[in-house]
Amino acid sequence: MRSPHRIATHPPDAPIDDDRTARTDYSNPYDELAALASNPLEEFLHEEKSDGDTAEDEKPWTPPNHRRGSRRRNRFAGLPLAAKALVAVLVAAAFLALGDRWALLYAEHEAAEKLKDQMNLSAAPEVDIEGFPFLTQVLDKRVDKVRVTVPDVAADRISLAKVSATATNVTINGDGPTSIKGASIGEMNGEVLLSFDDLNRELGASQVTFTGRGKDEVLARGTLPVAGHDLKVRADARIQRNGDRGISTDIGGMSLQLGDLATYRPGTREKEGLHLSQKSADRVAEETAKAKALLSVPAIVERLGVPRGVVREALKSDAKLNELTGSPRFVNDVMGLNLIDVAMGHPELLKKLGLDPALLNGLSQLTRPVLADRLTLAFQLPKLPGAGTVALRDVTVEKEGIRVRIAGSGIGVGQ
Secondary structure, three states: OOOOOOOOOOOOOOOOOOOOOOOOOOOOHHHHHHHHOOOOHHHHHOOOOOHHHHHHHOOOOOOOOOOHHHHHHHHHHHOOHHHHHHHHHHHHHHHHHHHHHHHHHHHHHHHHHHHHHHHOOOOOOEEEEEOOOHHHHHHHOEEEEEEEEEEEEEEOOEEEEEEEEEEEEEEEEEOOOOOEEEEEEEEEEEEEEEEHHHHHHHOHHHOEEEEEEOOOEEEEEEEEEEOOEEEEEEEEEEEEEEOOOEEEEEEEEEEEEEOOOEEEEOOOOOOOEEEEOHHHHHHHHHOHHHHHHHHOOHHHHHHHOOOHHHHHHHHHOHHHHHHHHOOHHHHHHHHOOOHHHHOOOOHHHHHHOOOOHHHHHHHHHOOHHHHHHHHOOOEEOOOOOOOOEEEEEEEEEOOOEEEEEEEEEEEEEOO
16 A cells, blocks of 8 residues: 655645755645635625615614504504594494484483482383484484383382383473473383282281282281181182272181181181181080080080970980080080180180180181281382372282282372
8 A cells, every 4th residue: 555645735826845844835736726716695695785775874863663653653654534534433433323322311300300200219210212313303302112120119008019010102391311300101001019028027017928819819827816826827818909099908717826726717607716727626526625615604504405395304414425425516516606605704715625714805807807907918009209190900819929900090200
């Protein structure tokens, strides 16, 4: 293998130094070739500048303006005329709609306050004026439709849960939305709700609850305190219209249950008064002491229709007593006795029958009119303002309460 030879890089004309040390003062031929060729990146990195660019570069530097307002102004200025007109119309319409709603709210507030004052309400009613725009209706002095809702209206002993009505053909009295003096209602239709919840709260001090049954019947069930005793009470009320502004109730089937001892029905008819129950009458027939105590009262014997001779034998002989009290007729006759009439002067008899004499005195004062008054659901619709007419129409009993339809015309508000 041949050893590598060192290639001399000095020019051929240069004299060769005798010493074998390489010279370092010569030029590289590759550098000379590179100097003859131009750099291709110079044209890309250094473009020729025009006269205008030169003048621009000579201007002093100023910071850029990043404010958005100027951009928006420039954008809005760049919109066509039709678009600008449309924007202006939309803005104007928005302001008009806002003013119309403000005038509507003001008119509703004023109408509610006038109704509150004229009807002596504890709270202002809800007034909803329909129709848009409202200002054109004011200028025309006529409103298409107005809805009014009045909660908790006092009506005699009870309060109406809600009175809602819709008025049509309403004429406005005033010169503008802020100077409305009143209104005349051409026609009004609505309804009155007498809630069972309110009845139970206002008339249920004795823990009586009212529920509907059928189209015009209401049931009253609960307890009634009498002489320190809680007696079970039940009654049926038939609802009917009373004139143009009120409803009345015909209370029937009233009874007070004294446990399983007796039943009290206020009144003076034969089946009314205080009567022993079937269970109590059977006990009288079965228990000798009670039977003898009952037959010892001449007034009771007379009402039973038992001959006095038979009674004397029954009081002397238990066999005769059992024969008398063992007949079915005797039990029925005992149940037919009105203890209010015959036992007031015999408190000892009442005790033997298991009845409290004080309770009997309390029942004697609880007459039919008194008990009916405590359970009545009648009411009169408050008189509405103006010289118009308002009348009650249909009366129906529903699950939530008694609903009455009302109709009126020629009603004035704020006049």
